[in-house]
Each structure stands twice: as structure tokens, then as C-alpha cells.
Amino acid sequence: MPESVSGTVSGRRPTHPETSRIRLETVLSALADPVRLSIVGALADGHDDMACVAFDLPVSKSTSTHHFRVLREAGVIRQYYEGTARMSCLRVADLEERFPGLLTAVLDAERARRG
Amino acid sequence: MPESVSGTVSGRRPTHPETSRIRLETVLSALADPVRLSIVGALADGHDDMACVAFDLPVSKSTSTHHFRVLREAGVIRQYYEGTARMSCLRVADLEERFPGLLTAVLDAERARRG
């Protein structure tokens, strides 16, 4: 967390990489974890925006935070606050622009893996 | 190395996963490394089959062996011997069958990253 500009404590202003700076290896390694893959799958199939709490992950709260952070810093999801709830949504358009077809293929594969 | 059936020393009969057993997370994490990504890129763009030695990787021999093994065990490449040379080729059709569009998208992204 390098530059937290204005007054608020860090963590309240999540940093997102610009689309042009999203790196392939980072995205792939972000997606290469079962917990994070299931988050991404849930975001894609379920509701577009979801709070962390809605995911019901098989890990502790702090581990959840960690995984969401990895996804956000990789450029896979965008996060913002809605009250105390951390909402997340997939950066579908950004990813499609940067790596055409990649997210679609991964989501298809993940869907097949589960259903 | 569980079951090496006939007499030969292990390592000479590389084990490849069946297409149906290729796992998404394993493939993604295999591709999430710059060295392995460059191997895959070289295999896709260059010649279909290449010996390890032809890749000119920025790592030692043993590290090379390690990376090829990860790719092979993930189901991304197929390997066989041609004399003492270990030849490698992408399992394009198998991957397309298992995870349609995935390899293509990754290769496009990798190509863009380099060119």
C-alpha cells in the first residue's frame, strides 16, 4: 500500500490496477486457486455484485480478505464499500479488452467443473 | 512416480494425465509462471515439437527439467524421447476438448505481451 492519499485509513480505499497494467501471469495465478476460482464463478453466475459475506467460503474471515485482495490486485474484480459491506464485481469488460476470451474460457471451464 | 511398470528407470517413461483428468487449477497454475509461459509460447509459435535445449531459457538445466515436468503433469505438453533429446509438444487438441478456448486465449495474450 504505497500512496494512501487523503485522510482515510488504508483498506478503505482499495487500489485497483489500470486495465492496461493487468498482467497475464498475475491473473492466471490469481485464478489458479480453488477458493478464488469459486469466488469468480459465484460472481459470474450469481448476482453481479456481491458482498464478501454472501460467498460462504470454507475459510476464515481473514483468509477471505486475503483472497479478495489477491483478485482485486490482479485486476480480476473491482471492490467498493456499501456501508460496512465490501461489494465485489468481476471486471468483465476490462479483462475482455486486455485478454480477449480468457475470462470466458475460464468461466466455462469452471462452470463445467462444478455442474 | 508411483507405478513404473517395466524395467526402465523412471524418468524415461514420462507420465501424462489423461485428457479427462486435466484439472483447471493445475493448468492455470502451470501457466502462471513466466518461464513456463515462454515455453508454451515458443511451442505454439515456433516449431510444433522442440527439444528442451532449443528453448534457451534463463534458468539452469535442473530448473528447466522442473518446469517441463510441471507443464507435462498439468497436461499442457506431451513429452517423449528422440535419442537423448526430450521433445515437447503442446496438447492443443486435448486442451481444446477439455477447456475450449482457454489455450487460445492464453496464447493470444502471451503473444501480445511479447510482440
Added chain:
DNA sequence: TTCGTAGTTTGACAATCGTCGTAGTACGAC
């Protein structure tokens, strides 16, 4: 058979990763 080439195996190492519990912070409701 001897030599060189190509790759593997082993064991080591530092770095990263996924996990947790505890403590802390921000917000909404009361």
C-alpha cells in the same frame, strides 16, 4: 569402450503462499 551430450534426481535454500487467530477499524442501528 570411451567420450560427450542431454536430461534427471537429489538435496538444499530462500521466498512466497494459504491458512489461522487475535486485535483493530469503520459503519449502521439503537
Added chain:
DNA sequence: GTCGTACTACGACGATTGTCAAACTACGAA
């Protein structure tokens, strides 16, 4: 204000990963 909820931060831990050098194996050629 106080309380509860939702999440983050901070260590800590064991497991995995990427790396290497050294010793070894398999094959082809001289």
C-alpha cells in the same frame, strides 16, 4: 454515545515453489 456487524491488519505457522549445484543415467558417436 454504545453495540453489533463486516471487514482489515498483523504476526505466525507449515506447505509449496522456484532456484541452484552436484552427482547420476541414458543414448549416440568416435
